[in-house]
Amino acid sequence: MKSLEAYPLEERKSHILVKEKDQIQGISCDRHSVSGVVSQRACVYCGARVVLNPITDAVHIVHGPIGCSSYTWDIRGSLSSGSEMFRNSFSTDLEEKDIIFGGEKKLSEAIDEIVRAKFPKAVFVYSTCVVGVIGDDIEAVCRAAERKYGIRVIPVKSTGFAGSKKDGYKAACDAIISLMDGGKYERGVKDPRSFNYLGDFNLAGEIWVVNNYFKEIGLNMITGVTGDPTVEKLRKARNASFNIVQCAGSSIYLAERMKEKFGIPYEKVSFFGIQDTVSSLIKLAELSGDEEVKKKTEKLIRIMVAEVEPVLEKYRKKCRGKKVAIYVGGGFKAVSLIKQFSELGMKTVMVGTQTGRKQEYETIRELVEEGTVILDDTNPSELEKFMKEKGADLLVGGVKERPLAYKLGMAFIDHNHERKHPLIGFEGAVNFAREVDLTLNSPVWEFVRKGGLHE
Amino acid sequence: MTVKEVPKELEEERGQLVDLMVDIHNHYHGKKVAIFGDPDIVTSMTEFAVSLGMIPKYVLTGTPGSAFEKDVTDILKSAGIEDFRVKAAGDLMELHQWIKNDKVDLLIGNTYGKYISRAENIPLVRMGFPILDRVGHSYFPVVGYKGAMRIIEKISTALLDKYDRECPEEDFELVM
Numbered sequence: 001m002k003s004l005e006a007y008p009l010e011e012r013k014s015h016i017l018v019k020e021k022d023q024i025q026g027i028s029c030d031r032h033s034v035s036g037v038v039s040q041r042a043c044v045y046c047g048a049r050v051v052l053n054p055i056t057d058a059v060h061i062v063h064g065p066i067g068c069s070s071y072t073w074d075i076r077g078s079l080s081s082g083s084e085m086f087r088n089s090f091s092t093d094l095e096e097k098d099i100i101f102g103g104e105k106k107l108s109e110a111i112d113e114i115v116r117a118k119f120p121k122a123v124f125v126y127s128t129c130v131v132g133v134i135g136d137d138i139e140a141v142c143r144a145a146e147r148k149y150g151i152r153v154i155p156v157k158s159t160g161f162a163g164s165k166k167d168g169y170k171a172a173c174d175a176i177i178s179l180m181d182g183g184k185y186e187r188g189v190k191d192p193r194s195f196n197y198l199g200d201f202n203l204a205g206e207i208w209v210v211n212n213y214f215k216e217i218g219l220n221m222i223t224g225v226t227g228d229p230t231v232e233k234l235r236k237a238r239n240a241s242f243n244i245v246q247c248a249g250s251s252i253y254l255a256e257r258m259k260e261k262f263g264i265p266y267e268k269v270s271f272f273g274i275q276d277t278v279s280s281l282i283k284l285a286e287l288s289g290d291e292e293v294k295k296k297t298e299k300l301i302r303i304m305v306a307e308v309e310p311v312l313e314k315y316r317k318k319c320r321g322k323k324v325a326i327y328v329g330g331g332f333k334a335v336s337l338i339k340q341f342s343e344l345g346m347k348t349v350m351v352g353t354q355t356g357r358k359q360e361y362e363t364i365r366e367l368v369e370e371g372t373v374i375l376d377d378t379n380p381s382e383l384e385k386f387m388k389e390k391g392a393d394l395l396v397g398g399v400k401e402r403p404l405a406y407k408l409g410m411a412f413i414d415h416n417h418e419r420k421h422p423l424i425g426f427e428g429a430v431n432f433a434r435e436v437d438l439t440l441n442s443p444v445w446e447f448v449r450k451g452g453l454h455e
Numbered sequence: 456m457t458v459k460e461v462p463k464e465l466e467e468e469r470g471q472l473v474d475l476m477v478d479i480h481n482h483y484h485g486k487k488v489a490i491f492g493d494p495d496i497v498t499s500m501t502e503f504a505v506s507l508g509m510i511p512k513y514v515l516t517g518t519p520g521s522a523f524e525k526d527v528t529d530i531l532k533s534a535g536i537e538d539f540r541v542k543a544a545g546d547l548m549e550l551h552q553w554i555k556n557d558k559v560d561l562l563i564g565n566t567y568g569k570y571i572s573r574a575e576n577i578p579l580v581r582m583g584f585p586i587l588d589r590v591g592h593s594y595f596p597v598v599g600y601k602g603a604m605r606i607i608e609k610i611s612t613a614l615l616d617k618y619d620r621e622c623p624e625e626d627f628e629l630v631m
Binding site (some may be wrong): 077079274399406409420437438439442443444447448 | 473474476477478479480484485505507508550625626628630
């Protein structure tokens with residue numbers, strides 16, 4: 001444990017907060033990671049890729065060394081109702097020679113080849129760290145290709161070193177705006193019941209789960225951004241009367257841009273957990289301003305809650321009183337998870353996010369009990385230290401956090417973008433409870449506690 | 456009894472076992488299993504399955520005797536399992552009927568189980584006597600920490616192989 005005595009590092013102290021009652025507390029967030037600290041954040045390019053990748057019928061060309069491409073190949077558990085093109089990873093495979101003499105020629109050849117072979121509706125060209133260093137003019141290459149083929153070829157400015165995953169989200173959102181904005185556009189008639197669903201990526205078909213609710217209450221989702229969209233659908237997104245945003249971390253910037261550019265207002269929602277699903281559906285019905293929709297929404301909520309509540313009660317009995325640590329990407333998801341665990345009678349003792357914003361941290365602080373540790377952009381050492389200190393039974397995180405939990409003898413549940421089980425909506429809340437039970441109540445933790453070398 | 460420290464070798468073996476269980480626990484926890492064969496091995500396999508968090512739904516032996524039924528019932532009840540069937544002096548025909556009515560995820564027993572395994576597409580982990588169609592059983596342990604590791608390896612491999620063969624394409628993953 002000696003190595004831990006140095007933690008937290010002086011520079012990290014302001015990113016860590018222990019909730020105290022009746023006190024005004026602030027946390028440093030929304031900043032670059034501290035140099036030398038093993039941040040759990042991913043790179044700029046990865047951030048851009050995870051947002052854009054689910055655009056099903058687009059080709060994604062990664063201009064960089066092959067590693068950037070293979071690392072993010074089929075990175076999401078996003079499902080498609082049509083094209084499976086997005087599950088490929090195309091790369092310009094930059095090598096030493098290209099890095100010395102420049103890779104623009106190789107890129108334009110790659111675009112030629114792919115357009116002739118696959119006839120895509122749009123091409124996204126991602127910049128990477130190496131490209132940023134050698135200074136290839138990707139924009140010029142894309143412009144030339146656009147003229148040549150008459151399809152959208154959009155550069156994604158996800159050059160590394162310049163920031164973290166979050167800057168990648170921004171680059172991706174800019175690319176989406178460019179796709180929506182460019183080319184001919186026919187203004188349709190705005191239906192007050194038509195909207196876009198931003199920040200859901202159709203992991204395990206989640207957007208289909210919630211879209212069923214939308215249909216049930218008489219609303220019309222134009223497209224998910226980027227949950228199961230096509231290039232065509234994204235270009236129609238401008239016709240929406242309003243936007244709703246699930247993953248605020250990645251998509252609030254897009255919502256802001258759409259508001260400013262196309263005059264589409266937005267509202268934050270969350271369909272994780274019963275409580276949030278219910279309040280989001282009500283919010284949605286309000287937004288449509290339609291009495292019929294409101295009535296149908298009330299009915300849907302009544303039916304679904306009656307259906308899942310008895311099942312949840314079964315799991316609640318088995319999970320009540322257990323302590324949980326949360327480490328996820330965005331702040332809004334953390335908020336949803338805290339509520340969801342309290343629905344199961346569980347207590348959050350540590351909560352952290354990679355890219356949470358000030359306002360979200362404030363909400364988190366209000367939600368949690370006294371003594372709960374709140375972390376921004378943390379690292380494995382801090383996670384280990386605080387989970388041990390707080391005696392957490394379960395960690396919720398992404399795939400990077402799993403070995404950490406397991407080696408500490410702690411149950412683990414994956415709530416990241418590779419997962420394959422829908423955790424959204426009413427059905428998802430049941431799945432979630434089942435997954436929590438599956439790991440948390442395994443007898444294996446008893447064997448770990450009984451000791452051995454680990455103690 | 457000897458008032459001696461647990462030797463380091465044993466601690467290490469136990470550590471390896473627990474580590475392995477942690478890594479794979481979510482793949483077998485909650486799975487339903489049918490266990491059959493001779494009472495000695497069936498009783499201990501039932502206990503083992505319970506300690507993994509599996510649910511022994513059917514436990515059956517051909518040997519007569521009420522002690523078996525009582526022992527196994529005690530194990531299952533104390534693990535909080537309610538929906539199960541235990542039988543001494545049973546046969547595989549009967550087990551097959553039970554399984555047809557209400558399926559399990561895994562079979563643990565001797566080679567005679569392969570007919571049910573094939574008919575119902577349920578993986579079979581070969582344990583007990585006789586094993587007539589696979590090799591090496593006289594060389595590999597089934598007791599102690601190493602034995603536990605081997606059985607867990609067999610169980611999780613059987614379940615995951617089936618999953619990998621049959622899951623939808625989008626669920627087919629390099630890392631489980």
